[in-house]
Amino acid sequence: MENKTFSFGKVKGMGMVEVMNMETIHANFSGLQYLWGQYKRSTDKRVKEEIAECFKTYAGEYIIRFGKYKGLTLKQIDEINRSYLENYLTHNGDEEIRIVVKTYLKYHPEKIKGKYNVYQQRTYAYYNELKQKINDSSQSSMEHVVRTLGYIIINGKFEHCPWGCDMHSKKYQHALLKKGMDGSYFIYCFKCGQSKNFIKFVCEKRGCHFTEALEWISGILGIMVSSVPHKSVAEIKKEFVGVEEEIVLEKRILPEISLQGFGFNKGVYPPEFYERGFTVKDAEEMEIYFAGRDCTNEFRNRICFLVRDLDEKIVGVVGRNKYSEEEHYDYWARRLGLQGLSREEQIKEIEKQNCKYKKYYNFQGFRSGCVLYNANRLVNSSKEEVFIVEGPFDVMKMVLKHGYKNTVGMFGHSLSKGQLYQLYQLYENVREKIKIYLLVDNDEAGLKGFENNVKNLQELGFKNIYKCQVKNVTF
Numbered sequence: 001m002e003n004k005t006f007s008f009g010k011v012k013g014m015g016m017v018e019v020m021n022m023e024t025i026h027a028n029f030s031g032l033q034y035l036w037g038q039y040k041r042s043t044d045k046r047v048k049e050e051i052a053e054c055f056k057t058y059a060g061e062y063i064i065r066f067g068k069y070k071g072l073t074l075k076q077i078d079e080i081n082r083s084y085l086e087n088y089l090t091h092n093g094d095e096e097i098r099i100v101v102k103t104y105l106k107y108h109p110e111k112i113k114g115k116y117n118v119y120q121q122r123t124y125a126y127y128n129e130l131k132q133k134i135n136d137s138s139q140s141s142m143e144h145v146v147r148t149l150g151y152i153i154i155n156g157k158f159e160h161c162p163w164g165c166d167m168h169s170k171k172y173q174h175a176l177l178k179k180g181m182d183g184s185y186f187i188y189c190f191k192c193g194q195s196k197n198f199i200k201f202v203c204e205k206r207g208c209h210f211t212e213a214l215e216w217i218s219g220i221l222g223i224m225v226s227s228v229p230h231k232s233v234a235e236i237k238k239e240f241v242g243v244e245e246e247i248v249l250e251k252r253i254l255p256e257i258s259l260q261g262f263g264f265n266k267g268v269y270p271p272e273f274y275e276r277g278f279t280v281k282d283a284e285e286m287e288i289y290f291a292g293r294d295c296t297n298e299f300r301n302r303i304c305f306l307v308r309d310l311d312e313k314i315v316g317v318v319g320r321n322k323y324s325e326e327e328h329y330d331y332w333a334r335r336l337g338l339q340g341l342s343r344e345e346q347i348k349e350i351e352k353q354n355c356k357y358k359k360y361y362n363f364q365g366f367r368s369g370c371v372l373y374n375a376n377r378l379v380n381s382s383k384e385e386v387f388i389v390e391g392p393f394d395v396m397k398m399v400l401k402h403g404y405k406n407t408v409g410m411f412g413h414s415l416s417k418g419q420l421y422q423l424y425q426l427y428e429n430v431r432e433k434i435k436i437y438l439l440v441d442n443d444e445a446g447l448k449g450f451e452n453n454v455k456n457l458q459e460l461g462f463k464n465i466y467k468c469q470v471k472n473v474t475f
């Protein structure tokens with residue numbers, strides 16, 4: 001494409017793409033800031049038209065200078081991660097960045113909306129390629145990785161068994177690193193009989209997921225994937241040995257708990273609860289209580305959500321601060337007479353008083369990662385669709401305000417193994433059909449969580465996963 005030039009002022013005769021990507025054009029202004037400033041301020045119609053044309057034609061060539069895609073153009077980022085543009089960059093603090101990204105998106109509407117097959121395809125292809133390249137690496141490269149993990153190994157023999165069975169025996173006698181018949185490396189110990197695929201060994205020793213291990217090993221060996229070959233997902237999935245076991249499903253039976261000490265008084269809620277638009281009836285329907293003045297444990301002043309397992313046993317209580325973070329610090333700043341200080345100084349002082357904001361408080365011994373909030377109510381409900389949201393208040397809104405009864409909450413951004421296990425238990429037989437809607441927060445943490453959640457659900461065999469932006473359901 002021919003690069004058009006500007007015909008006015010300071011940028012006269014300069015290429016549009018070049019100006020747009022200039023790091024500094026004068027003083028502290030970048031090329032893009034200069035252009036956007038001129039567009040807003042100039043009264044000259046021609047100047048406005050040229051800048052508008054530059055944005056429309058070349059927005060895709062704009063290079064991002066920060067974050068995880070630093071150095072890539074918007075077009076390149078679009079190919080890797082559309083949602084980073086749509087949900088993250090469009091909220092950037094700098095107006096000119098938001099404008100250039102929005103202009104790009106306006107003129108490059110997404111072809112396939114909603115369904116994440118393309119994402120799935122790319123992710124599988126990418127990791128498959130990494131795995132292949134690791135398998136194709138030399139024995140000495142693999143030994144280098146083993147040494148990076150902290151083990152001593154010479155010519156394929158470990159000094160001692162990496163599972164620790166022969167610490168007092170002769171050295172280099174028992175454990176081996178070898179390439180197996182299937183072309184992948186594995187570690188085997190003759191003494192204790194332990195055997196493990198090399199990549200899974202890395203997972204075990206580093207305490208990470210399969211895909212993280214692939215990335216880590218690739219980093220050490222300098223393996224890169226430049227062009228991802230086009231293979232069908234089904235084909236690639238077959239090549240992963242036992243994909244389902246890659247997510248080790250965590251089945252944990254939680255003990256039933258007692259509600260002594262909470263001091264719940266039926267029908268009593270703080271004003272902050274009603275301000276969210278909920279009623280006593282709503283609260284009772286969802287089994288939400290307030291730990292008020294009769295509370296004798298750490299839940300005092302918290303809105304408490306009872307959590308049940310799929311057998312309806314109460315296995316936990318999650319206490320949500322009745323205040324938002326901002327309200328919390330406002331309250332304590334007033335109480336401690338800190339109104340004159342900046343928010344930062346206020347927070348420092350308040351934290352000194354041991355009153356740091358804690359959004360959630362969990363019942364001792366209860367691991368919120370083991371259960372999805374509200375999953376117990378889904379056991380006998382329709383199996384056509386399920387909505388997955390972050391916090392328990394989001395669940396309430398979906399169920400009570402929007403009528404989506406099949407909603408569960410993760411207590412955070414990502415689905416833990418225990419929660420994946422619950423979904424598996426609930427929908428094992430309809431995995432190919434059920435529609436899963438993930439409601440994501442429009443921030444980086446939310447989006448990162450979303451990508452991992454999609455991957456984990458797909459690895460479990462769920463096929464129809466959709467992203468729902470929170471704004472679409474008007475929270």
Ligand SMILES: [Zn+2]
Pocket residue numbers: 161162163164165166174175189190191192193194
């Ligand atoms: Zn051993």
